[in-house]
Amino acid sequence: MAILIRGGTVVNADRAFRADVLCDGDKVVAVGPALAAPAGAEIIDAGGQYVMPGGIDPHTHMNLPFMGTVTQDDFFTGTAAGLSGGNTTIIDFVIPNPQQPLLEAYHQWRGWAEKAAGDYSFHVAITWWSDKVHEEMGTLVRNHGVNSFKHFMAYKNAIMADDETLVKSFRRALELGAIPTVHAENGELVYQLQQDLLRQGISGPRAHPLSRPPAVEAEAANRAIAIANVLNTPLYIVHVSCKESLDAITRARAAGQRVYGEALAGHLIVDDSVYDHPDFDFAAGHVMSPPFRSREHQKALWQGLQGGNLHTTATDHCTFCAEQKAAGRNDFTKIPNGCGGVEDRMAVIWDEGVNSGKLTPSEFVRVTSANAAQIFNIYPRKGLIAAGSDADIVVWDPEGSRTISAKTQFAKGGFNVFEGRTVKGIPSTTVAAGKVVFHRGELRAVEGAGRHIDRPAFAPVTAR
Incomplete structure (x- = not known):
């Protein structure tokens, strides 16, 4: 019709x-x-x-097995919640276990995604390296519509990519016309700081941001940018949360490097005071990585969006319920990392961005859909x-309003980091x-109505 x-x-x-x-x-x-x-x-x-x-959320985790549990939102409930908030496409993540073939993991995620109500695509994480990984990256790009590969610089003893893996994967992505993306946190520093805090008897959610200070994120961002610069590879840095990382992106772009930055709706709106809350469930509900930062960093992120050095807005939608979060009641390192937001991203960014004059409506479209489509090659x-x-x-x-609440949201998990905020x-x-x-x-979401969106490779960049 x-x-x-x-x-x-x-x-x-x-x-x-x-x-x-x-x-x-x-x-x-x-x-x-x-x-x-x-x-x-x-x-x-x-x-x-x-x-x-329609909005494009370039960073979600539906049906994700992580830290010994699985997220509350699967591909149907998560994409349906997104549709209610104006998001019509997500780019999720295939995350192979170390030593797991990339194609095996990819087909596993594709199977889970068959129930999606909205369109979806995938970044594929490189969690280990071998000649087989090298080969399967090519198969994913040529035959399966993948043009981006994710690298976790955090999560030591799990999925962290070391420098050798970063270099080899970045180089392979360049050959294939794909773009590397990174979660920029120094995993070794995070691990050591976590152990220090636990030895000091600081084991609650407040320890989470203390173990992941801005300098830890900035070091990894600078390192990834340096590697990409040497290899002449474009780079996309996910969930930039602090001024220091933004400064690294800004310097690189001023020097002519192709570096793109993503800001999360949560990092733009929620500050780190949430970790001081006396209620464990409330504080643990905000545990994600990188953590929420001070208002000084929020101000910098908005300036990054306004100045064109941050390009996309996402959510890192990764929902866990209070029972799952309670696994870390006595040890903050065991709290499953993740928060929701796919349902609220566009409304909170409009309310805080457009209504305040920080963004024009066209700039809003740029950071909620158009830039993501262009960076990941599905524009126009x-x-x-x-x-x-x-x-x-x-x-x-623009005149409609609602008050955000976990009680009325479509997403699962029973928690909302924007709880009580009235958006216009x-x-x-x-x-x-x-x-x-x-x-x-x-x-009116229909299970299975979503389509996998192939993202063509870019023309490979000529090496220096």
């Missing part, structure tokens, strides 16, 4: 303009004034509202409202692949 979105203001990353939007099947077929509705078309009244590309299919683009659209009511500016309707999947509070 065709859908005509009538009377709104279309907002793309480059401009905003009054226009109707006609979708037929899973594509936008026309954008322009006073479009005629085909017979039988569904009409959506967007008067007084913005019509924007995604991240744009234009004829030929996917019919992934959010009709955004919310989705009234979400269209995904040409179908209305959310409308004025009613979620």
Whole structure:
């Protein structure tokens, strides 16, 4: 069935303009004034509202086995929650166990994702190195639509990539036209600081940020940038949480290096005072890595988005319930790391960013969809409202409001880091692949409706 979105203001990353939007099947077929509705078309009244590309969250973890447990949100519940918040596409992570073949892990994640309600794609983590890993990276790029590889510089004795793995994987990504991404924290320093704190008898959630200070993140960011610079490889740094890491990205970009930075909605909104809360469940509910930082760092992250040295906003959506978090009641290193947010990312960034004047509506589109689509090579299919683009659209009511609460959210886990925040500016309707999947509070997500999105390789960068 065709859908005509009538009377709104279309907002793309480059401009905003009054226009109707006609979708037929899973594509936008026309954008322009006073479009005629085909017979039988569904009409959506967007008067007084913005019509924007569906959000792309480039960093989620659905159905993730991690730290001895599995996240509460699977690919259906997680993507459905995302649709309610205006996010129509996620890029999740395949994380092989050390020594596990990459293709085996990839097919495992693809199987889990068959129930997704929204579109999805995958980064694949490099957790070990061998000639087989080298070979399978090529197979993933050529045959399975993967063009990015993740490297955890943290989590010693688990999935941490050492410098040899970073160098070999970065070089292989360059050959294949793929982009390396890194979780930048010095895993050895984190481990040593964790042991120091435990020996001092500091075992609660407050110890978590003490074991992962900004300098630990900055060291890893600088090291990854240096390796990428020597190899002439582009680099994407996930969940930049502190001024020092942002400064490293800014310096590299000023020198002409291709480095991209991602900010999490949580790091932009929530500060580190949450770890001082006397209730264990509340403080542990905020344990994620990197941890929430002081307001000084939040201010820097917003400046990074405004100045163009941070490019995307994500959530690192990774939900655990209180019972799972309680595994670390007597040892903070055993608290499963992760928080939610895929449902709230766009609303909290609009409320704190656009409503305060930090971002324009077009800049909002840039950091919530268009930049991710361009960096990961699915633009203009995604991240744009234009004829030929996917019919992934959010009709955004700038006057609508809601109060965020775990009691009313669609996501699982029973906790929300934005609990109690009233946001102004919310989705009234979400269209995904040409179908209305959310409308004025009613979620119409369909299990299995999501599609895997292949991301083509880039032209390989010529080595120096």
